[in-house]
Amino acid sequence: MSLLELIESKRAHIARYSSENGMLGERSLLDSQTSWIKRPKGKDMKNLLAALKQFEDIEIKASSFDFISIPENVSVDFSDFTSLARILKSLTFIELKTCNQKRVTTPDFKNFFFAITENEIVASELLGDRHIVVLHNKITGDKLVTTIPEIINRANSENWQLSVSLGSIKV
Numbered sequence: 478m479s480l481l482e483l484i485e486s487k488r489a490h491i492a493r494y495s496s497e498n499g500m501l502g503e504r505s506l507l508d509s510q511t512s513w514i515k516r517p518k519g520k521d522m523k524n525l526l527a528a529l530k531q532f533e534d535i536e537i538k539a540s541s542f543d544f545i546s547i548p549e550n551v552s553v554d555f556s557d558f559t560s561l562a563r564i565l566k567s568l569t570f571i572e573l574k575t576c577n578q579k580r581v582t583t584p585d586f587k588n589f590f591f592a593i594t595e596n597e598i599v600a601s602e603l604l605g606d607r608h609i610v611v612l613h614n615k616i617t618g619d620k621l622v623t624t625i626p627e628i629i630n631r632a633n634s635e636n637w638q639l640s641v642s643l644g645s646i647k648v
Contacts, residue, residue: 515544516545517545524555528565532565538596570607576612
């Protein structure tokens with residue numbers, strides 16, 4: 478597959494995905510961010526990802542979210558694989574996009590320029606309404622809860638890139 482074909486296939490995939498889901502509308506901001514925890518690390522993260530895979534057949538990367546929102550009445554022990562299975566469906570995975578761009582002056586985040594990774598797109602597809610994106614303007618304090626499909630539907634432009642990590646030159 479050529480590079481141009483790869484880019485075109487990504488564009489076609491995103492266009493198809495965003496139109497399938499349609500505009501979900503603006504969601505009300507989370508009642509309280511006190512229910513947010515930073516994504517777990519180490520063994521706890523491995524347990525969470527393994528539980529998603531085993532019990533829901535969902536395979537996502539740790540980098541596809543920054544926080545998890547846990548309902549008040551739910552207790553989470555990431556070291557207890559069995560208890561994770563019981564509460565997985567109550568967790569909301571949150572990707573936070575922070576803005577300090579002076580050109581972003583309205584609560585709808587018009588003119589906010591940022592990147593969405595492939596891992597975030599995949600998590601959004603697999604988790605559905607359990608994956609949200611919170612846009613936060615550090616200058617104005619505004620917050621907007623949205624989703625990847627909503628963001629794609631609002632995008633004025635899309636610039637695809639391929640990120641790479643170079644290895645040694647092979648001779």
